[in-house]
Amino acid sequence: MSLMASRPQLIAFDLDGTLIDSVPDLATAVNRALTDLDAPTSTEDDIRRWIGNGAQVLVQRAWCQDDHGEQLSDLQDPNISALYERFLYHYGACKGDATRCYPGVKTALQQLHEHSIPMAIITNKPERFVGPILKSLQLDDYFGLILGGDTLAERKPHPLPLLHAAQHFDVNPTHCWMVGDSRNDILAAKAAGFFSIGVPYGYNHGEPIEAARPDLVVDSLISLV
Numbered sequence: 001m002s003l004m005a006s007r008p009q010l011i012a013f014d015l016d017g018t019l020i021d022s023v024p025d026l027a028t029a030v031n032r033a034l035t036d037l038d039a040p041t042s043t044e045d046d047i048r049r050w051i052g053n054g055a056q057v058l059v060q061r062a063w064c065q066d067d068h069g070e071q072l073s074d075l076q077d078p079n080i081s082a083l084y085e086r087f088l089y090h091y092g093a094c095k096g097d098a099t100r101c102y103p104g105v106k107t108a109l110q111q112l113h114e115h116s117i118p119m120a121i122i123t124n125k126p127e128r129f130v131g132p133i134l135k136s137l138q139l140d141d142y143f144g145l146i147l148g149g150d151t152l153a154e155r156k157p158h159p160l161p162l163l164h165a166a167q168h169f170d171v172n173p174t175h176c177w178m179v180g181d182s183r184n185d186i187l188a189a190k191a192a193g194f195f196s197i198g199v200p201y202g203y204n205h206g207e208p209i210e211a212a213r214p215d216l217v218v219d220s221l222i223s224l225v
């Protein structure tokens with residue numbers, strides 16, 4: 001039986017590591033920002049593990065070269081704020097250069113759209129980058145709501161953006177799905193009462209997504225249709 005038989009009233013998608021592989025451009029921007037501050041650069045493998053808690057935490061981890069850099073550094077530190085500003089500048093310039101959709105994403109979104117399923121993006125990425133990236137990949141027609149990591153007072157793993165989305169579409173959270181690659185997506189889904197769906201091909205801080213105990217794991221978004 002198709003998953004669609006349990007027809008969700010809303011599907012919320014994570015962006016980085018779920019719809020798009022954005023690591024190469026994020027790594028370019030982080031390393032250009034580090035170079036501007038004469039700090040040592042990081043490998044793409046390290047940066048992949050540091051994605052998923054938003055851009056400020058990403059630069060804290062890169063500055064400290066540590067998976068827990070947000071606990072070892074202070075957002076008020078002038079080096080961190082300078083690194084963040086340089087990151088925003090460089091990522092603004094390179095955000096679409098090497099970023100691509102994962103296989104099956106476009107087909108799945110198109111088919112869900114044809115089924116008239118309401119869809120939202122709930123990402124921890126700064127909101128300003130989301131619209132332009134979706135547009136450049138021709139994914140901008142599918143989503144009735146886009147929430148970035150800086151749109152609301154809280155971001156994933158907090159349930160607020162998911163509850164906000166359910167309210168926006170006037171639907172009950174228990175009839176909504178959250179699809180993501182990170183434990184933050186699964187934690188937010190569980191806290192909000194959404195059905196949680198993990199994808200195994202994303203980043204998830206170097207751990208298998210199964211460790212976050214999602215309700216379901218799908219290898220490709222095609223399985224959702």
Ligand SMILES: O=C(O)COP(=O)(O)O
Binds near residue numbers: 016017051052
């Ligand atoms: O910016 C990040 O840290 C990751 O964003 P995501 O929530 O779309 O995975």
Ligand SMILES: [Mg+2]
Binds near residue numbers: 014015052180182
């Ligand atoms: Mg993600």
